[in-house]
Amino acid sequence: MPGDEWQPKLDTYLDGELPTEVMRELDAHVRSCPSCAAEVLNRLQLKRAVQASAAKRYLPTAEFRERIQKSITIRRRPAFRWGWLTAATVAALLIAGALTFYVGLQKLRREQVFSELADLHVTTLASPTPVDVVSSDRHTVKPWFQGKIPFTFNLPELKDSEFVLVGGRAAYLGQTPGAQLIYQVRKHQISVFIFQDRALSRDLSTDTPVMRKLSFNAKTWSQDGLRYFVVGDAAPEDIQSLSQLLKKAERS
Amino acid sequence: MSQVYPMEVPEDRVPAATFEELAMPLFDQLYNFAHWLTQNREEAEDLVQETYAKALKGFSSFQPETNFRAWIYRILRNTFLTSRTGLKASMTVPLNTDGEETAILAPANTPEAILIERSNQQLVQGAIEQLPVHLREVLLLCEVEEMSYKEIAETLSIPMGTVMSRLSRARNALRESLRRKIKGE
Numbered sequence: 394m395p396g397d398e399w400q401p402k403l404d405t406y407l408d409g410e411l412p413t414e415v416m417r418e419l420d421a422h423v424r425s426c427p428s429c430a431a432e433v434l435n436r437l438q439l440k441r442a443v444q445a446s447a448a449k450r451y452l453p454t455a456e457f458r459e460r461i462q463k464s465i466t467i468r469r470r471p472a473f474r475w476g477w478l479t480a481a482t483v484a485a486l487l488i489a490g491a492l493t494f495y496v497g498l499q500k501l502r503r504e505q506v507f508s509e510l511a512d513l514h515v516t517t518l519a520s521p522t523p524v525d526v527v528s529s530d531r532h533t534v535k536p537w538f539q540g541k542i543p544f545t546f547n548l549p550e551l552k553d554s555e556f557v558l559v560g561g562r563a564a565y566l567g568q569t570p571g572a573q574l575i576y577q578v579r580k581h582q583i584s585v586f587i588f589q590d591r592a593l594s595r596d597l598s599t600d601t602p603v604m605r606k607l608s609f610n611a612k613t614w615s616q617d618g619l620r621y622f623v624v625g626d627a628a629p630e631d632i633q634s635l636s637q638l639l640k641k642a643e644r645s
Numbered sequence: 646m647s648q649v650y651p652m653e654v655p656e657d658r659v660p661a662a663t664f665e666e667l668a669m670p671l672f673d674q675l676y677n678f679a680h681w682l683t684q685n686r687e688e689a690e691d692l693v694q695e696t697y698a699k700a701l702k703g704f705s706s707f708q709p710e711t712n713f714r715a716w717i718y719r720i721l722r723n724t725f726l727t728s729r730t731g732l733k734a735s736m737t738v739p740l741n742t743d744g745e746e747t748a749i750l751a752p753a754n755t756p757e758a759i760l761i762e763r764s765n766q767q768l769v770q771g772a773i774e775q776l777p778v779h780l781r782e783v784l785l786l787c788e789v790e791e792m793s794y795k796e797i798a799e800t801l802s803i804p805m806g807t808v809m810s811r812l813s814r815a816r817n818a819l820r821e822s823l824r825r826k827i828k829g830e
Contacts, residue, residue, distance in 0.1 A: 439819070442769045446773065448677070448789045451686075452677070458672060461693065464698070465665050
């Protein structure tokens with residue numbers, strides 16, 4: 394190829410953009426053609442002059458660089474914020490769930506105890522010998538428990554009330570020994586159970602108002618280390634009145 | 646200079662290679678290129694800032710296997726074209742000049758040797774500044790950024806043939822401008 398035909402390709406040659414085979418041919422030509430060699434040198438010099446003059450001609454200020462750097466520093470705000478919010482919500486739900494579960498479990502166990510006491514009450518009344526000590530005299534019934542249970546208690550004076558003491562017997566709740574007293578009000582029989590408070594499950598540590606369970610009315614409270622349960626089919630007012638009498642007697 | 650506000654991107658939209666890791670090494674070059682285009686420091690800063698903001702915003706759509714440099718230069722160049730200076734410059738782009746053309750041969754007694762002897766960078770810088778923007782940008786991308794024709798075509802969104810013809814015209818125009826300067830015309 395004559396030199397003139399190579400001339401239009403010299404820039405592309407210097408830019409390294411010719412196909413490999415053409416590059417090789419032009420290499421060989423430039424070595425043998427003084428005119429093209431001079432032209433290549435000229436164009437190379439211009440190329441170098443442009444590079445030297447234009448590269449790093451303008452430099453950004455440090456302040457501008459810092460500003461851009463800050464502007465592109467990604468803040469992981471949304472994910473971070475939502476992450477904490479989600480975590481807090483989940484934690485709150487877990488705590489609420491655990492509390493609900495705990496309260497529910499406690500209630501369930503308390504109800505199980507009341508059911509057990511209601512069973513004891515019914516079983517006692519169904520027995521041909523519902524009480525082991527038969528007496529309406531509290532000074533007879535109370536001493537009967539001596540040596541049978543590990544605590545003592547006071548019984549109320551019933552002289553001016555509708556309640557009558559029928560008698561008493563030993564009872565067990567969750568393998569804990571206690572006293573069961575039978576009272577009568579009109580035609581209704583009421584059981585009063587007394588146990589040592591610390592011997593019972595902590596699930597029973599909450600006092601309750603008179604509550605209805607299996608058609609029985611029941612009430613529990615703690616006083617001077619003893620846990621009282623009053624269970625019977627009498628009216629809630631009667632359960633409440635007997636409870637008051639027992640509380641008053643224990644305080645005296 | 647307008648106020649810079651930190652940009653926020655949801656964490657799940659940040660690709661493995663962060664934008665910062667890819668973009669900051671190109672900062673000096675982008676600024677240099679922006680200044681060459683705008684010929685003004687404040688406008689160059691605005692242009693670079695807007696480029697980074699746009700690029701960060703669109704980074705989630707950037708394909709990791711493609712050319713990041715060409716991608717961000719294209720953003721800068723398109724941003725420049727829509728700026729006041731860019732619009733003004735683009736109006737001076739002559740029509741029907743991007744076709745294939747035969748390069749004008751450099752005459753003998755070339756200015757390049759004189760330039761090297763004198764080491765006069767200011768002359769070259771002045772000649773580059775006088776080039777129309779569409780020739781200046783292609784010359785800078787080739788000589789300064791050392792982009793391949795393919796990269797330049799990708800950056801400027803023009804065919805490779807147009808890249809070659811613009812480069813040729815840019816070099817010839819530069820040479821002619823230098824000759825006039827050296828002769829004191």
